[in-house]
Amino acid sequence: MAITSLERMNNSDLAGYYSTLSRNYKKVRSQNLKLDMSRGKPCQEQLDLTAGLIDCLSRTDFRAANGTDCRNYGGIDGIPEIRELCAWILEARPAEVIVGGNSSLALMHDLIVRAMLQKLPGSETPWKKLPQVRFLCPSPGYDRHFAICEYLGIEMIPVNYQADGPDMDKVERLAAADPTIKGIWCVPKYSNPTGITYSDSVVKRLATMTTKASDFRIFWDNAYAVHHLTNTPDRLLNILTACKNAGNPDRVFIFASSSKISFPGSGIAMMAGSETNINWLKKQMIIQTIGPDKMNQLRHVRFFKDPAGIEAHMRRHAAIIKPKFDLVTAIFESTLGGKNLATWSNPRGGYFISLNTLPGCAKKVVAKAAEAGVVLTGAGATFPYGLDPEDKNIRIAPTFPPLPELKQALELVALCIQLVSAEQELAKRSTPA
Ligand code: PMP
Numbered sequence: 001m002a003i004t005s006l007e008r009m010n011n012s013d014l015a016g017y018y019s020t021l022s023r024n025y026k027k028v029r030s031q032n033l034k035l036d037m038s039r040g041k042p043c044q045e046q047l048d049l050t051a052g053l054i055d056c057l058s059r060t061d062f063r064a065a066n067g068t069d070c071r072n073y074g075g076i077d078g079i080p081e082i083r084e085l086c087a088w089i090l091e092a093r094p095a096e097v098i099v100g101g102n103s104s105l106a107l108m109h110d111l112i113v114r115a116m117l118q119k120l121p122g123s124e125t126p127w128k129k130l131p132q133v134r135f136l137c138p139s140p141g142y143d144r145h146f147a148i149c150e151y152l153g154i155e156m157i158p159v160n161y162q163a164d165g166p167d168m169d170k171v172e173r174l175a176a177a178d179p180t181i182k183g184i185w186c187v188p189k190y191s192n193p194t195g196i197t198y199s200d201s202v203v204k205r206l207a208t209m210t211t212k213a214s215d216f217r218i219f220w221d222n223a224y225a226v227h228h229l230t231n232t233p234d235r236l237l238n239i240l241t242a243c244k245n246a247g248n249p250d251r252v253f254i255f256a257s258s259s260k261i262s263f264p265g266s267g268i269a270m271m272a273g274s275e276t277n278i279n280w281l282k283k284q285m286i287i288q289t290i291g292p293d294k295m296n297q298l299r300h301v302r303f304f305k306d307p308a309g310i311e312a313h314m315r316r317h318a319a320i321i322k323p324k325f326d327l328v329t330a331i332f333e334s335t336l337g338g339k340n341l342a343t344w345s346n347p348r349g350g351y352f353i354s355l356n357t358l359p360g361c362a363k364k365v366v367a368k369a370a371e372a373g374v375v376l377t378g379a380g381a382t383f384p385y386g387l388d389p390e391d392k393n394i395r396i397a398p399t400f401p402p403l404p405e406l407k408q409a410l411e412l413v414a415l416c417i418q419l420v421s422a423e424q425e426l427a428k429r430s431t432p433a
Contacts, residue, residue: 004358005339006425014429018422025372025419028412033373035409040192040351040397042260045320049313050262056302062295070294076286077278082268082297088307089225090254091238092272098281100292104257104269108219109148111253111271114284115182115217116152121250121276123215127154127182136174136184138166140354140382140393142192142221145185149384156384157181161194165202172209179212183219189236190224193354193382193395195347197234207242207251218243218252224350225256226314229322234348240272249274258300260351261310261317268300324398324406328353331407335414341421344396353396354382355413361420362391368416374409 006014062070064079077083078099087094100107114120116128127133135149139158149156157174160167165188175181184206188198198206206218220239228234243251250273258267273281304310329346332355336342345354357365362379369376377395380386396413398406 002340004341004421004425006341006422009425011429014422014425018419018426021415021419021422025368025415028415029372031373033408033412035373035401035405036375037397037401037406037409038375038377039400040260041400042264042317043320043400043402046317046399047263049316049320050303053262053299053303057295057299061302062298064294064298068294070298073290075291075294076282076289078268078270078292079294079297079301081301085301085304085306085310086256086268086270087272089256089310090222090270090272092240092254095275096240096278097270097272098278098285099268099270099297100285102257102259102265102267102269102293102296104221104223104255104259104271105144105148107269107271108145108221108255110285110288111281112148112152112154112183112219114281115215118284120215120217121280130180132180134178134181136166136171136181137384138184138186139384140193140388140395141185142187143377143381143386145187145219145221146384154182155180158384158389159184161191161196163196164199165196168202168205168209172205175216176210176212181211182213182215183217185219185221187221187223188239189222189234190227190347190350192223192350193345193352193393195345195350195352195354197236197348200237203237203239203242204246207239207248208246211251216251220252220254222254222256223260226310227260227317227351228314228349229318229325230348232348240274244274250277253277261313262300262303266296268297321399324401324403325353327403327406328396328398328410331410331414335411336417339418342417351397351399353398355394355396356392357394357417358421358424359390359392361417361424362388362394364420364423365413365416366394368420369409369413372412372416374412376413 065081082099083094083097086099087097117126119126134155136159137156138161159170239252243249254272257269332344343356366376366379380388382393382395
């Protein structure tokens with residue numbers, strides 16, 4: 001990072017500046033704010049957009065188009081019309097799609113547990129029987145992906161992000177050399193938290209690269225596939241097609257859900273893969289459940305109708321949350337702009353802004369914000385094992401709070417960044433060289 005505004009100050013200016021910041025901080029702390037920005041949750045108005053989902057069925061409307069009584073058991077992979085709608089989101093054919101319960105994270109968790117216990121197509125041994133299993137983890141990334149690995153004893157190897165996706169030289173080198181590397185986590189569009197979308201070149205390299213493990217899988221969590229904040233959506237190359245073209249049709253599992261389209265917790269979760277993978281998985285799933293909640297699937301079909309219905313709905317979401325993203329940028333620009341104390345992403349979709357402080361400051365900033373009543377995602381959470389090597393990344397989740405509260409919270413975050421950076425500069429100057 002270039003020279004900071006603090007490094008340019010002489011000692012007495014720095015001391016004066018620090019005491020002003022401290023005074024301001026104490027004033028904010030005395031306001032007893034109570035704001036939780038720790039997770040990317042839709043706000044009340046967003047949830048209200050989907051109110052019609054609750055009463056769009058009637059007592060006599062319970063049959064899928066093929067005559068299936070959705071109230072009854074059956075249909076492990078979802079009713080045909082929801083599979084068709086989800087196939088559009090996942091950019092796959094309906095035969096390559098499973099629509100499950102409500103949580104895509106649960107689908108990912110269960111799939112990896114299954115790969116531990118049973119041989120995936122292409123596996124010689126269930127992963128649990130191997131002395132070691134490793135996953136590549138582009139970072140900063142989604143904390144709950146990393147939690148699944150930690151829970152299952154899968155060793156995580158962090159890989160840096162570049163502007164258009166993970167550092168593919170490193171990914172290729174590691175995957176080609178190490179048979180214990182069985183997977184990679186990817187949030188390829190409007191990534192959580194960096195906001196980037198993978199370039200065509202990154203997608204093709206992932207699909208074509210040599211992997212030492214014959215059962216290597218890409219866990220392609222396309223959670224923000226349709227969550228645009230602009231009228232010119234990012235375009236993501238179709239990984240399933242890229243894998244097929246590369247002669248690696250079984251390499252990828254794709255996930256998404258309607259958690260941030262309809263309701264988190266009572267939406268629908270979906271996944272796609274080659275027919276080989278999907279047929280394998282259906283046989284596993286039937287041991288666990290007789291079938292998903294088909295009434296909820298029918299409700300989603302009735303409410304959204306078709307891809308155009310989802311697109312129109314997502315524009316309504318964007319109209320509510322775009323001003324919140326704009327507010328983050330405006331406050332950071334006005335309070336931190338030109339000072340070289342932090343950088344922040346300006347995402348074109350998704351749910352997060354990725355904020356980088358000066359190295360060594362993120363934990364202290366999050367702690368100071370919490371002390372003044374604003375809970376942020378824990379510093380380090382965006383890295384495997386919670387270890388941010390530079391202690392600088394903070395995930396900002398701006399969608400949930402109303403604008404006035406968001407403004408208060410962000411002004412506090414900006415103040416904490418300045419305060420902690422000034423403290424660090426003072427400490428640097430008082431340490432003998
Ligand atoms: N994947 C990513 C990248 C997410 O950001 C989230 C939500 N924060 C999820 C998955 C969770 O999805 P679901 O509600 O479908 O379990």
